[in-house]
Amino acid sequence: METEREGVELNDGEKGGHDERLMEMLRELSGKLGSRGVARLLDTDRRTVRASLDSGELTRRMRVALERLLLERAEAEAAQERERIVAIVQGMEALTEEVRAVSSDVAALQQKHEQAIRVLSGRLSRLEERVTAAQHERVEEKRVNANGTDTPHSVGRKPPRREHPDIVTREPAPDDEEVYGEAWPLVDEWRRLWARHPQRGKGLAWLIDDERILELEVAMLREHLLTLPPETQPVGGHRRSHLQWREAALLRVRRERAEAERLRWLRRVLTLGLWWE
Secondary structure, eight states: OOHHHHTOOOOHHHHHHHHHHHHHHHHHHHHHHHHHHHHHHHTSOHHHHHHHHHHSOOOHHHHHHHHHHHHHHHHHHHHHHHHHHHHHHHHHHHHHHHHHHHHHHHHHHHHHHHHHHHHHHHHHHHHHHHHHHHHHHHHHHHHHHHHTSSOGGGTTOOOOOOSOTTBOOSSOOTTHHHHHGGGHHHHHHHHHHHHHOOSSOOSHHHHHHHHHHHHHHHHHHHTTOOBOTTOOSOOGGGHHHHHHHHHHHHHHHHHHHHHHHHHHHHHHHHTTTOOOO
């Protein structure tokens, strides 16, 4: 690759420095390969190599041969660098796919465990409420018997029925389990989640609670035909619209929760487990 061919003008200082680097390269090659080996490498004759080495000056032919060798080496190094970059990119893509697969498996396992925990928590809560109610009944029975103003049978008397038993309230009442029937576990869990769930929040924990609240509301509307707060009158024919916007919100929250879980696990992998939340 001659300077004239490139169309680049070098001043005397630049040309001299370039020739010195080429001459040093020629001496290094001669020390390793000998003049015969250099001649074969540069595709020239041995006398041309010896002439440049003896005089310390490069002939035009020798300069072109050395510059061609430099270009070939630069192209080989560039090809190796491209291969290395491609391998790194492919490795990152494989790692990303693996992270996605792990994240999906962990999300499914986490959802399964959370569902089991919610069921057990609901059963425990109902058991505690029954024990508390039984204790209150015993205390009240003892008080009534001591005063002699009533009989034990009047203690268990049922309260009057509600005007709209299909309306869910955020405040608990003694007859909730009787009024809501099969829907009572859903109402009970929904109340406990609402008590701790802010209207606006962020983070994976908030999204998980928000998703569960919407699941409970959809089930109460669709399967048990209940009316939810803030409504204070039965929704009747408007039930479908109440159900539709909650179903749309549930799909959105599920997408946001899945994305948050993928980001969390990706950060954990990329930081070697040092990042958690």
